Amino acid sequence: MQIFNCKSLCGDGCNSFPRNSQFYVGVENSTHDVKELLFQTDVSVVGVHCIGGGGKTTLALALCNNPQIKGHFGNRVFFFTVSQSPDLKGILETSWEKIVGSKRPEFQNVEDAHRQLQEQILRQPRPTLVILDDVWSRANLEKLIFQGPGYKTLVTTRDSSTIPKDSSTRLYQLPLLGEDDALSLFCFWAFGQTSIPSTADASLVKKVKAECKGLPLALKVIGSSLNGEPPVAWQSARDKLSKGEPISDYHKEGLLRCLKTSIDCLDDVARECFLDLGCFPENRKICADALLDIWVYVRKLEWQDAFVMLLKLARRNLLNLSSISGNTAEFSYGSASELFFSQHDVIRDLAFYLGHQDSLIHSKRLIMPRKENSLPEKWELLKVRSLPAQVVSIHTGPMEETQWFEMNLPETEALVLLFTGSEYFLPPFLKSMKKLKFLMVYNYGSNRAIVNGLDCLSSITQLKSVRLEKLIAPPVLRQSKSLQNLAKLSVSLGEGFGKWKETHLTLNLPSEQNFNLDHCNDLEELSPAICHMPSARMWSITNCHQVEKLPNELGNLSSLRLLRLSALPNLKELPPSIGKLRQLEYLDISLCELLRELPEVIGELKQLREIDMRECSHLQKLPRSVCGLTSLRRVICDEKIGSQWLQIKGSSMPELGIEIVEPKFSLDWLDN
Structure with missing residues (x-):
């Protein structure tokens, strides 16, 4: 099975996160029924429909793992999450690469991509199953x-009218869980077992379970919310659930009221943090740092408390967590750049629903519930008012200057701009956000976007965190003179760097504590100016495949505690100045395949506690100076270099822990 853009499940590295998320219950009969439909020779499309949270994705994943499905389609089972606001061209581009198996041409538009892909499928007939989820x-x-010999499509949807009705199409309504299966699933999340424990009040458990009306998502979320709670909490949940309307097949209001019980048991701080989830789109992996920054800079939580809150909401199944690398070392330094969260669309709807109980003129949040071509019309009616919203989230396509209207948002502290397109004009009313502390500009289109209207940033002096994703980044970074108080800057999937020196881009960030460049695929050479961050504690350059050397001015980052230089496959050496980083505690040089040696000055890093050097295949020999790393307690490496560390451990470092790991290739970062 190959899954692309799929809902994330917690990775193996997230050992502190929720229990096994792949517990399947009650899908055996449905799996059999849908499989039989797919194997009918005159059927090309099977549509599975039911209410949100009814188990459609679980059924689809169970089919992927079905032995008969795998036996018939082999490795040609492809899973795509489509969602409410899909990037159709991006999905078709990935479909070409996976289904056709060759480099895709440049498509002019969605129609062109569909036409060419249809032609290829007819030229290469073979058994193929494509799952289009949500x-x-x-x-x-x-x-x-698409149509073709042996080509089958499974579609999951909430609305049966989405599926075209013709002779080659079959509809399957996924039933809600029966009594026994519902009880098993509920007990799994409430007690960690599939039956009621002898110590629990069986009658009370069954009454709470019954109020979930067999809906898998409600059973999962409400069961998790009551895990480990005393009897009085169970009684309260039963009473509140019994006052709500039953959940019918398409009764979202009833579902939201049912799930609201899981939020009622949260304290005020946790509830506010949950409601902030409404800022982000459903079914997309978002770096956890974005959410944590809102909680730190707007909700005024300490970073460690914010991280505990993240885990708390994950344990209650109010969000999903996944890790690419499984390395948790950065968490100790106030960073979660390797951790991602996503949310079921019904849970996201719940956050939006509860966060907008007040009228817009009194609401602390101003959030677009879904992507639109421009701002909602009802917002324009409020443009003469001063709005109290602390958190604002805008979700559109490409925006021109004339599409914005003026808004007065003096209390806004967090702004999330979500869009698809190759060009985007920042909202002019950004100038009114004098208290703005967090800014995220997130493009999830298929191409990097140019950002215009940057002069509005010059009046913002309180910004603490800026996150830029899939942008032509240097023009934005040239505003650094107005970002003197910035503590965190993250650029992911950016372009426009080339040889940094030639862009004449300088960074003057005296307050910067956390700097992160990731997957900037045209970045070739770093400028010394990038090292002018005297307060930086965390500094990360990762997955930038063209970088061959680092500036010697790296040693100027004298306050650094964490340095990540991971997945720089063309990096050949570390600069000698690295020995000046006397406060460095964590060093990650994993997946630097051409790195041949560590400099002798590495032994001067007396505070270094951990080094990750896995998959450095050309690294042959450790320098003698590593024996001087008196604080070193953990090394992660391959077997070849691990034998040298074992010798050093035996002779001079008895407390050193050595973790030997096998090479691991992952494309999880491509999920979005």
Whole structure:
């Protein structure tokens, strides 16, 4: 099975996160029924429909793992999450690469991509199963369905009218769970076992379970919320649930009221943190640092408390956590750049629903519930008012200057700008956000975007954290003179760097504590100016495949505690000045394949406690100076270099822990 853009499940490295998320219950009969439909020779499309949270994705994943499905389709089972606001061109581009198996051509538009892919499928007939999960409209579906010998499509949707009705199509309504299966699933999340423990009040458990009406998501979330709670909490949940309306097949209001019980048991701080989830789109992996920064700079939590809150919400199944590397060392330094969260669309709807109980003129949040071409019309009616919103989230396509209207948002402290497109004009009313502390500009289109209207940033002096994703980044970074109080800067999937010196880009960030460049694929040479961050404690350059050397001015980062230089496959050496980083505690040089040696000055890093050097395949020999790393307690490495560390451990470092790891190739970062 190959899964692309799929809902994330917690990775193996997240050993402190929720229990096994792949517990399947009650899907055996449905799996059999849908499988039989797929194997009918005159059927090309099977549509599975039910209410949100009813188990459609679980059923689809169970089918992927079915022995008969794998036996028939082999490795040609492809899983795509489509969602409410899909990037159709991006999905079709990935479909070409996976289904056709060759480099894709440059498509002019969605129609061109569909036409060319359809032609290729007819030229290369072979058994193929494509799963399109969470489809919201027939118009989108028609751009993703193809015909060909042996080619089958499974579609999951909430609305049966999304599926075209013809002789080659079959509809399957996924039933809610029966009594026994519902009880097993509920007990799994409430007690960690599939039956009621002898110490629990069986009658009370069954009454609470019954109020979930067999809906898997409700059983999972409410069961998790009561895990480890005393009887009085169970009684309260039973009473509150019994006052709500039953959950019917398409009764979202009833579902939200049912799930609201899981939020009622949160304290005020946790509730506010949960409501902030409404800022982010459903079914997309978002770096956990974005959410944590809102909690730190707007909710005024300490970073460690914010991180505990993240785990608390994950344990209650109010969000999903996944880790790419499984390395948790950075958590000790106030960073979670390797950790991602996502949310089920129903949970996201719940956050939006509860966060907008007040009228817009009194609400602490101003959030667009879904992507639109421009700002909501009802917002324009409020443009003469001063709005109290602390958190604002805007979700559009490409925006021109004339599409914005003026808004007065003097209390806004966090702004999330979500869009798809190749060009985006920042909202002019950004100038009114004098208290703004967190800014995220997130493009999830298929190409990097140019950002215009940057002069509005010059009046913002309180910014603490800026996150830029899939942008032509240097023009934005040239505003650094106005970002003197910035503590965190993260650029992911950026372009426009080339040889940094030639961009004439300087960074003057005296307050910067956390700097992160990730997957900037045209970054070739770093400028010395990037090292002018005297307060930096965490500094990370990762997955930048063109970088061959680092500036010797790296040693100027004298306050550094954590240095990540991971997945720089063309990096050949570390600068000698690295020995000046006397406060460095954690060093990550993993996946630097051409790195041949460590400099002798590495032994001067007397505070170094951990080094990750896995998959440095050309690293042959350790320098003698590593024996002087008196604080070193953990090394992660391959077997070849691990034998040298074992010798050093035996002779001079008895407390050193050595973790030998096998090479691991992952494309999890491509999920979005």
